[in-house]
Amino acid sequence: MSRKRCAPLPSVPKLTRKCSLGCPILDSFLNGGIPCGSITELVGECGSGKTQICLQVLLSAQMPLSQGGLNASSVYIYTESYFPFKRLQQLAKGFLDAGKLSLGILPTQKKFIFPENGFEPHCLEEDSTMTGLRKNMCPYLDNDKSNSASITHGLVTGSGDINPQGNGAGILQDHELHGTLSNEKVRDCHHVYNDISSSYDQTYSNKFPPKRPKISEVDVELHEYNHPCDNIFVQSIQNVEELNVYLDQVHLLLSRSLIMPVRLIVIDSIAALFRSDFNNSLKDLTMRTEWFFKISSKLKTYAHDYDIAVLVTNQVVDDVGSESLITQNSVHGMLSGNFGSLISSGRKVMPALGIGWSHCINTRLFLSRFSPPEWQAQPEYQHIGSSKASGRSIYIADPKQVNSDDLGSGYQISVLQQLESELPDDLLLTLSPKKCPSMNTVSGKPNVPYSYLERKTANISGHGYLQHGSLEKTDDVKDFGRPPLNSLRRKLQVIFAPHLPPSSCEFMVTTNQIFGVTTSSPVQPVCNKECKY
Amino acid sequence: MDMSNVWPFPLSLRSKLAAAGYSTLASLQNVSPSALARDINVSREEALRILKTLHGNDKSSSHSSSGSSLLNGAKTAWELLCHENTRRRISTSCAELDSLLGGGICLQEVTEICGAPGIGKTQFSMQLAINVQIPKEADGVGGKVVYIDTEGSFMVERALQMANGCVAHLHSLSLSSLSSEYLDVDTYLSNIYYFRICNCTEQIAVVNHLEKFLEDHKEVKLIVIDSVTFHFRHNFEDMSSRTRILSSMGQKLMHISESHQLAVVLVNQVTTKFSGGISKLIPALGESWSHACTNRLILYWEDNQRFAYMYKSPSLPSVSAPFSVTQDGMCSVNYNKRQRV
Numbered sequence: 001m002s003r004k005r006c007a008p009l010p011s012v013p014k015l016t017r018k019c020s021l022g023c024p025i026l027d028s029f030l031n032g033g034i035p036c037g038s039i040t041e042l043v044g045e046c047g048s049g050k051t052q053i054c055l056q057v058l059l060s061a062q063m064p065l066s067q068g069g070l071n072a073s074s075v076y077i078y079t080e081s082y083f084p085f086k087r088l089q090q091l092a093k094g095f096l097d098a099g100k101l102s103l104g105i106l107p108t109q110k111k112f113i114f115p116e117n118g119f120e121p122h123c124l125e126e127d128s129t130m131t132g133l134r135k136n137m138c139p140y141l142d143n144d145k146s147n148s149a150s151i152t153h154g155l156v157t158g159s160g161d162i163n164p165q166g167n168g169a170g171i172l173q174d175h176e177l178h179g180t181l182s183n184e185k186v187r188d189c190h191h192v193y194n195d196i197s198s199s200y201d202q203t204y205s206n207k208f209p210p211k212r213p214k215i216s217e218v219d220v221e222l223h224e225y226n227h228p229c230d231n232i233f234v235q236s237i238q239n240v241e242e243l244n245v246y247l248d249q250v251h252l253l254l255s256r257s258l259i260m261p262v263r264l265i266v267i268d269s270i271a272a273l274f275r276s277d278f279n280n281s282l283k284d285l286t287m288r289t290e291w292f293f294k295i296s297s298k299l300k301t302y303a304h305d306y307d308i309a310v311l312v313t314n315q316v317v318d319d320v321g322s323e324s325l326i327t328q329n330s331v332h333g334m335l336s337g338n339f340g341s342l343i344s345s346g347r348k349v350m351p352a353l354g355i356g357w358s359h360c361i362n363t364r365l366f367l368s369r370f371s372p373p374e375w376q377a378q379p380e381y382q383h384i385g386s387s388k389a390s391g392r393s394i395y396i397a398d399p400k401q402v403n404s405d406d407l408g409s410g411y412q413i414s415v416l417q418q419l420e421s422e423l424p425d426d427l428l429l430t431l432s433p434k435k436c437p438s439m440n441t442v443s444g445k446p447n448v449p450y451s452y453l454e455r456k457t458a459n460i461s462g463h464g465y466l467q468h469g470s471l472e473k474t475d476d477v478k479d480f481g482r483p484p485l486n487s488l489r490r491k492l493q494v495i496f497a498p499h500l501p502p503s504s505c506e507f508m509v510t511t512n513q514i515f516g517v518t519t520s521s522p523v524q525p526v527c528n529k530e531c532k533y
Numbered sequence: 534m535d536m537s538n539v540w541p542f543p544l545s546l547r548s549k550l551a552a553a554g555y556s557t558l559a560s561l562q563n564v565s566p567s568a569l570a571r572d573i574n575v576s577r578e579e580a581l582r583i584l585k586t587l588h589g590n591d592k593s594s595s596h597s598s599s600g601s602s603l604l605n606g607a608k609t610a611w612e613l614l615c616h617e618n619t620r621r622r623i624s625t626s627c628a629e630l631d632s633l634l635g636g637g638i639c640l641q642e643v644t645e646i647c648g649a650p651g652i653g654k655t656q657f658s659m660q661l662a663i664n665v666q667i668p669k670e671a672d673g674v675g676g677k678v679v680y681i682d683t684e685g686s687f688m689v690e691r692a693l694q695m696a697n698g699c700v701a702h703l704h705s706l707s708l709s710s711l712s713s714e715y716l717d718v719d720t721y722l723s724n725i726y727y728f729r730i731c732n733c734t735e736q737i738a739v740v741n742h743l744e745k746f747l748e749d750h751k752e753v754k755l756i757v758i759d760s761v762t763f764h765f766r767h768n769f770e771d772m773s774s775r776t777r778i779l780s781s782m783g784q785k786l787m788h789i790s791e792s793h794q795l796a797v798v799l800v801n802q803v804t805t806k807f808s809g810g811i812s813k814l815i816p817a818l819g820e821s822w823s824h825a826c827t828n829r830l831i832l833y834w835e836d837n838q839r840f841a842y843m844y845k846s847p848s849l850p851s852v853s854a855p856f857s858v859t860q861d862g863m864c865s866v867n868y869n870k871r872q873r874v
Contacts, residue, residue, distance in 0.1 A: 010679075010726040013689050031690070038685040282807065289804075293767035300685050301731040355814070358650040359763070359802045362686050496651025499688040501860070 016499075019264060019309045020068030021053065022060035022100060025516030026492070027068060029505040030365075033060075036070070036263070036309045038498075039299055039360065043314040043351040044367030045344045049490055049509055050313040053367070054266045055088050056514045057311060058232050059095050061264040067100070070309070072263030073231040075250060077243070079272040083234050092228045094512030101228050231260050240273045240291050247298045254306045262308065265299065269313040271352045289356035296360030312361065316342075316349040342495075344368035363497040370489055492516070541586060549573040550583075561587055621674050623665045623755060623796055625657070626702075627865045629854035633843055634828075640674070640754060640796045643787055643825065647801035647816040648832030653839055653858050654800045655686040657832070658757045660863045661798055663695045665755040666724050670710045671703055676754025676795070677724040679746070681739055683763045687727065696721040698861025726750070733764035733778075740782050747793050756789070760800040762817045776821050783825025799826060838866070 018032030027033050034040050034057060042050045058076055063069025076083070095101045233253065237243045254262050274291070278284040299310045319342070342349050345368070351358065358364070493504035507516045540547060553572040555561055561569070561584065570580035608616075622637030631637050638644055638661060646654050662680050667673025680687060696718045703716060714720045726746075730736050736758075747753055761782075769775040790797040804817040816823065816831070823829070829845035842853045855866045 010728055013687060013725075013727045013729070015689050035688070290767045293763070297732065297764065297767065304685055304729055304731060355649065355803065355805060359766075361650075362684065364651065498655050498686045499691045501858075 017070065017307065018068070019057060019070050020060050020063060022056050022063070022095070022513060023507075023515040025518060026505065026507060026514075029492070029503070029516060030494075031500055033068060034264075034309045034311055035363065035499070036307050037303050038362035039296060039303065039310045039312060040363040040365065041312045041314050041351075041361040042365050042367060043316060043495075045316050045349060045369070048344060048367040048369055049507070049514065050367055051084060051268055052087075052509050052514050054268050054311060054313060055084065055091050057264065058088070058266060059092055059101060059228055061309075062101055062228055062231050062260065070263040071260060072308075073233065073258060073260045074264035074266060075233045075235070075253065075262055077235050077237050077246070077265070077267045079237050079267070079269060083236070088229060088232070090511055091513065095228065097512070103227060233262070237273070239277055240295065243267075243273060243295060244298075247295070247302075251302065254302060254308065263306070264309045264311070265302070266311045267313070269315060270295075270357075271313075271315040274353060275315075285354075289354075292353070292357045292360050296357075314357070315352045316344065317352045319348040319350045342366060342368070343370065345370065363500070364495040365497075366493040366495050368491050368493065370491065542583070546573075546575075546583070549575070558587065623661055623674055624667070624672075625856075626660055626664060626699075626863045627854075627856045629865050630841055630856050630863070633841060633849070633852060633854040634830075635849050638755075638796050638798060639828075641790055641794050642827040643783075643790055643797040643799065644828040644830060645799045645801050645816070645826035646830045646832065647803055649803055649814065649834070652832040652834065653856075653863070654832060655684075655759055656691075656858045656863060658759050658798055658800055659687065659692055659695055661755060661796075662725055662757055663692065663699050663721055663862065665796075666715075666721055667699065667703070668711065668715050670708055671706055671715075674754050677726065677750065677752045678755040678757060679726045679728065679743070679753055681728045681730060681736070681756070681758045683730055683736060683758070684760055685729070686759060687729075689722070692722060692725070693718060694860055695862040701861065726753070730764075733768060736761075736764055737778065737782065740785055743785075743789055747789065747795075751793075753793075754795045756786070756795060756797045758797075758799050760802055762800075762802040765818060766802075772819075776819065779818060779822055780825065783822065787825070787827075 016038075017036040018027075018030070018034060019036065020027050020033040021030065042053060044050050054076070058074045060068075061070045061072050061074050064071050092101070096103070235246060237246060250262075250265065274288055278288045299312075302308060303310050342351075344366075351364070351366075489506060490508060491504050491506050494500045494502050496502070505516050506518075507514060540550075542550075550556070550573055555564075555569075555572075564572075564584075566577055566581040566584060569575075569584065570577045573580070575583075620640055622631075622634070622639050624631055624637045625634070646657055648654050658680075662678040665674050665676050665678050668675045699721065700716050700718055703711065728739055730739055743756065765775060765779065786797050786799070789795070801822075802817045803814045805812050806815045816829070823845070826845070827847065828843070828849075831842045831844045833840055833842065838855050839857065840853045840855050843849055843851050857864055857866050
């Protein structure tokens with residue numbers, strides 16, 4: 001660490017800043033969000049939503065301080081396969097549409113050359129803007145994005161008659177450090193050329209004779225739109241030594257004063273770095289433990305020195321019982337954490353990387369998927385397909401009602417998909433166990449009961465039964481009494497944290513965002529009653 | 534240390550003493566005048582005069598006039614026993630834990646708390662940091678605390694919650710003699726001297742610096758290091774050098790706790806040990822570190838309930854006690870169950 005450390009003096013510990021998750025329910029569950037100054041771990045099985053939450057935090061970190069964000073850029077280190085760029089763009093669009101983030105406008109100043117004969121101005125620093133700089137980029141930035149633009153939008157100012165607009169504080173910002181660009185920039189690039197040449201024409205032709213003045217260099221004040229994806233630095237890491245080296249380089253990035261300084265580091269996932277290179281021998285395991293402490297020591301130093309949040313994801317392994325690490329309940333066995341209640345997708349799991357890594361983190365959040373117990377209890381729920389809109393599986397309640405001869409499962413899926421597309425955006429379709437008349441008296445076809453619920457709160461808003469080809473709504477029932485019969489429920493659980501009680505919260509993943517839900521009558525207790533709250 | 538050349542005796546006498554093997558003050562402490570006379574071949578009165586001169590130069594006050602051979606600073610066991618009974622203890626807010634510890638965390642002793650992640654070690658140390666400040670009128674120690682944080686687990690909002698709980702508890706005692714500052718949450722937070730250290734060099738530096746710090750801040754009655762292990766689990770290729778550094782740190786902390794009459798609480802992690810095909814969890818930092826503490830408390834889970842086990846103690850039995858962690862801090866299990874209803 002090159003940061004100077006002086007003689008030990010007591011410091012006044014300040015209230016920890018938190019990074020919002022972008023959803024008020026999840027934020028209040030976590031008492032504000034991801035804390036700065038310590039390491040938070042998201043652990044869960046594949047598909048439990050870890051990367052989704054990480055991507056959302058990358059965006060919510062850019063929200064202003066008043067809304068719970070950190071007004072900061074982030075560093076995203078990924079170790080498995082590819083960077084989910086499309087998904088990030090989807091979530092960014094969701095954030096922009098919801099108004100949580102806006103395209104930032106950055107004033108900047110660049111020099112233009114106006115050739116005497118031609119109309120097209122060239123930016124003097126074209127080579128030194130994003131395109132050029134990114135070629136000689138510091139090795140930790142992602143170079144494979146070919147969308148580049150040197151200018152986006154601008155108004156020409158110059159010596160003479162054109163009034164400058166905006167403030168004169170044009171400082172060349174640190175654009176060279178932006179790793180990814182949005183498509184909007186490419187579009188606007190062409191727009192600018194048209195703008196500049198047209199305004200040039202307009203202004204000058206009215207006041208001056210057609211002979212053009214010899215302007216060689218003009219100071220241009222530009223406005224640049226900053227897409228949320230621009231504030232995320234990504235890096236792919238293959239093994240732990242590489243991570244060690246990269247973390248030393250990140251130090252330079254952290255100490256730089258950008259418009260939006262880096263205040264969040266996400267590593268997705270840390271488990272992948274350690275699962276292949278190390279055998280199960282004692283020597284390798286000891287070495288692996290040393291790496292844990294080395295890496296986490298560096299991360300914690302940064303977290304403290306620069307007051308940043310560090311989010312790490314981990315995988316799970318199956319909890320096989322007494323033959324692995326201790327599960328005996330005794331002081332000499334010293335149960336390695338209260339893992340009895342970690343169940344995901346119906347099997348007992350525990351976090352990977354063992355107890356050594358558990359000592360390196362401050363907060364552990366467990367993500368799980370589960371189906372409500374009714375599913376297991378009532379085998380007559382039949383899986384008929386997936387909803388096109390949400391991708392969730394749809395089960396049909398009481399299929400005995402459905403005559404399988406002329407209503408195949410394909411029909412049922414298409415009907416439900418049609419129904420889902422007809423519902424307004426803030427409602428979700430699910431199937432309900434409520435009884436309805438089994439046969440439609442009018443058409444003679446069987447009924448398919450359904451219910452729809454509010455997307456945000458997962459509270460049932462209404463229910464009805466679907467008849468052959470049409471949608472029949474019965475009276476709205478406010479409190480249905482039972483939770484929605486979704487095939488997949490997701491839960492976020494606090495395993496340990498210095499500032500949070502062990503408790504859990506359900507959440508959902510949709511195209512636009514990840515949000516927490518409060519169920520009106522939960523299937524399982526939402527809060528583990530260890531602590532009184 | 535060879536002091537013989539500064540003794541106020543003529544050279545011949547000094548050489549006689551040196552020849553007989555008496556070169557330090559300590560060697561002359563326990564000898565009787567007749568034995569000394571025999572050894573250096575002088576008269577008994579001469580030997581008595583020698584001893585009196587040396588005892589007169591000595592600043593120690595624990596000698597009786599007849600020269601009964603007591604070592605410098607030594608006390609009788611009876612004095613120690615009386616002193617021990619009056620030693621104050623820091624309550625843990627949990628009745629079962631307090632009785633397990635013989636009344637609470639003892640001053641002038643080094644206590645180590647180890648356990649798996651998430652069991653409540655940081656909660657325990659934060660609770661002690663608040664409870665050490667409970668004033669004497671409320672049966673507390675009334676001191677300040679040095680909190681050395683190596684992992685970044687200390688969260689001010691949690692300390693605030695615990696301080697609120699403590700203040701509520703003091704309110705419920707309704708002591709008229711309590712000054713109002715002890716009922717203000719900010720007082721509790723401002724009495725915590727918080728050090729955040731990020732590598733093992735800093736940790737060693739802070740421990741070395743403690744002596745001077747305590748000279749300037751005499752009201753400190755508790756030192757917490759959370760955790761003492763974290764920075765020592767990497768960066769050491771040579772285990773023996775780590776052992777040496779750790780034992781010197783342990784010695785310093787023991788000396789500080791003894792001389793300044795304060796409690797030292799160290800938080801330790803656990804590691805896995807494979808022996809005979811079974812893996813066990815044991816306190817980290819090795820066997821030699823086990824000797825650095827006076828008391829060792831192990832925290833563990835059993836059936837969704839947290840327990841504390843008195844693993845090592847010079848005077849207390851090895852039993853377990855259950856405890857809970859709530860919004861207001863640590864508390865005993867019955868209290869928690871009652872509150873839930």
